[in-house]
Amino acid sequence: NAGVTQTPKFQVLKTGQSMTLQCAQDMNHNSMYWYRQDPGMGLRLIYYSASEGTTDKGEVPNGYNVSRLNKREFSLRLESAAPSQTSVYFCASSEAYSYGYTFGSGTRLTVV
Amino acid sequence: DQQVKQNSPSLSVQEGRISILNCDYTNSMFDYFLWYKKYPAEGPTFLISISSIKDKNEDGRFTVFLNKSAKHLSLHIVPSQPGDSAVYFCASDNYGQNFVFGPGTRLSVLP
Numbered sequence: 001n002a003g004v005t006q007t008p009k010f011q012v013l014k015t016g017q018s019m020t021l022q023c024a025q026d027m028n029h030n031s032m033y034w035y036r037q038d039p040g041m042g043l044r045l046i047y048y049s050a051s052e053g054t055t056d057k058g059e060v061p062n063g064y065n066v067s068r069l070n071k072r073e074f075s076l077r078l079e080s081a082a083p084s085q086t087s088v089y090f091c092a093s094s095e096a097y098s099y100g101y102t103f104g105s106g107t108r109l110t111v112v
Numbered sequence: 113d114q115q116v117k118q119n120s121p122s123l124s125v126q127e128g129r130i131s132i133l134n135c136d137y138t139n140s141m142f143d144y145f146l147w148y149k150k151y152p153a154e155g156p157t158f159l160i161s162i163s164s165i166k167d168k169n170e171d172g173r174f175t176v177f178l179n180k181s182a183k184h185l186s187l188h189i190v191p192s193q194p195g196d197s198a199v200y201f202c203a204s205d206n207y208g209q210n211f212v213f214g215p216g217t218r219l220s221v222l223p
Binding site for chain 1: 114116118121146148153154155156157158161201203209210211212213214215216
């Protein structure tokens with residue numbers, strides 16, 4: 001029972017490079033989310049997808065794009081990475097809203 | 113400005129004693145709250161929730177209290193165990209669309 005799977009777990013990018021963070025869930029959840037975690041800031045919402053075919057901006061969307069490829073997969077793309085995007089990125093999914101989210105184990109991204 | 117605040121970045125407690133983690137929120141419209149627990153190199157995991165129609169919710173050693181008038185909630189862990197050492201995040205429902213998280217409190221339970 002994998003839950004939410006994120007790849008890669010670690011990544012180092014040079015400023016200006018692009019990359020896509022992958023996320024897949026096997027729980028048949030409708031909603032998926034991307035958060036970033038920074039020291040002293042908690043988890044901040046980047047983008048979310050309430051259902052397949054829809055995406056919406058969260059608190060900190062600038063510099064990111066997302067794709068809800070199908071019900072299982074929700075990817076996060078950095079088109080031109082900046083040092084300010086150095087963070088730990090978490091993908092999450094939910095079905096019954098009252099139970100909150102199921103999180104993946106995170107991707108630690110460093111932009112140099 | 114943060115809508116969910118956890119003003120204590122860290123807390124140390126002796127094993128067997130009570131741990132009390134606090135959380136304040138600014139938006140009086142928030143009506144559903146959760147606590148998450150996070151170990152290093154893992155994603156956060158759901159711990160306990162509370163709705164604004166209640167002022168207390170209990171699950172084993174974990175109890176969450178909600179004071180709506182003060183816009184304050186707290187998580188009590190009794191008795192605290194070394195395995196409870198983790199970062200605890202308070203989160204609030206954001207108009208049914210997603211959750212807003214606080215910055216977290218790192219709990220250390222000393223043997």
